[in-house]
Amino acid sequence: MKIFLYSVGLIAVALAAVVTTVQIPSVQGILLEREVAQRASNIPEDLFVDDAVRVTLCGSAAPMPVRDRAAACVMVIAGGKYYIVDTGNRSTNNLALWRIPSARVGAVLLTHFHSDHIGDLGEFNMTTWAQGRPGPLTVYGPKGVEQVVEGFTRAYALDSLYRTAHHGKEILDPAVGKMVARELTLDGDSAVVLEDGDLKVQMFRVNHSPIEPAVGYRFDYKGRSVVVSGDTTKVETTIKFSQNADVLIHEGLARHIVKRMEKHFASKGDKRLEKIMLDIEDYHTSPIEAAEVANEANVKELVLYHLVPAPPHALAEWFFMRGVKDIRSAGVTLGYDGLTLVLPVGSNEIRQLNLDARY
Template sequence: MLLGTGTPSPDPDRSGPATAIVVNGTPYLVDFGPGVVRRAAAAQQNGVRGLAVVNLQTAFLTHLHSDHTAGLADLILTPWAVGRNRPLRLYGPKGLSWMTDHVLKAYREDIRIRSNDKRRLGASGYADGIKVDVHEIAPGVIYKDRNVTVTAFAVDHGDVPQAFGYRFQTPDKTIVISGDAAPSQSVIDACNGCDVLIHEAYSLKTFATVSPAYQQYRLKHHTSSRQLAELAGKAKPRLLILYHRANPGAVGAPNPEETVLQEVQETYDGKVVTGHDLDVF
């Protein structure tokens, strides 16, 4: 399920990047952009019971850019405030531990006050629910339980030291998420006929409108619609979902959804859709 499909631009219709893989009622998050917890609550109200806020206990981070991490405090604190009684497990690149430690320090007064309140109210497990178990990862299998096997793979995201995509193997499906990435052979290898490939893209139409310097930035960090069509032709997913649609860089600038989709379809004949917040696949 797509919880957030946005970019750094504050589009009111798209929360920050966040994807939920829900297996047997258990959610696994990829990224935690702005609005992640409220989008999960909205999903529960829409009938996805596994996304009850207190169930948000396992999350994977693609990279440390702020649009993918600005919901970290929310993910740590809000589910705990309303009853999560188990530690939050986080998996991601080097630097995630430092970030998490400083979020906890920044909110230590809130945590102290709420812990006292929970103790007086007789809440169970409150001391565990605020804990965060962080794992800084390398490519390979990084997580496994009865529902999923999660494999991390490195992707090319320009100057970002560590950027990962993730492959989720469930009992009946294989789902691959690119994260932010320029065209990367690792995505093709991870998918290799997967059921679902969720991949970022930008429009060649908007690419032509930005400065040469910004064009070079895009080429290093992201994947154009035409490049994605070529990549998907090699990866051969049963369903390609476009998300994290890069915009021209200016707040409020046009970000043509149908144009990106049409550009991909010009040279890719597989099944492809544009993702929106709260879409279920």
């Protein structure tokens, strides 16, 4: 007992000494300098080494509120540049936190114009401009993208003026801070978005009726491939454009959970939320259906994102994934913000890492 009390006393004295020491301004100065230097240098340049395609979830949730997850956002890195599929709200915070270098931005590609896919477009444009993007931001999308870009541009026009006035044209040139909309017309079910060296990006039609058009994207680079579904039901075009893909990032709505929510709201007499729950059930894909899509397309790894509702803890993740293993016993990952898949060129390997854990 004596030894225990003696140890507790020693620890208390040591803690008091630490607390006293960090109050000293010169000590704080040293600690702050170290912290600033560490954060400033923590740029993930390894993600941009041109030996692999990499894909990171910068947002794994949908409109339903949840902690620690941004709304829909996927970053695909290939050929030294990164491409952002959808800028869901809070996704720019993730990208800035992970110190993704703005000088390497390729383009933004929008799947459709629901707010959980476009909410951060203005923030993404403003943040990457301030952090040194070399030119205007290109925003690809189906019909409607011009209107969306025009709207965000107008909403941020005053802020752009403030920034240039404050920091000067040398630092924040308004010509660089612009967004340029590139509206693509589907030729049948698809369109080529861009071909840049070894990178080819295609857009394909999905079914998110009554939202029309809604699209997904396929990225091919040096024999490796990534498909992002956007919001859709289980649809033939996703299966067609995901054939033999390495990674399929597919949306998932756990219908069995949403049905329960619908019944709960009905029992409470909340007609509005009951109706909304009912309406969303039939224009998304269940995790089981997404597993079927991945199987039918012979995809190596299926990653579920745009999770409705996004599971807030491990137990909820089990509920969310109920029945998936019966359809697809391996090659399925439930997405989270920061999940990164590395696809080395010249191999079939797919490695996973958590980018968020570095920060």
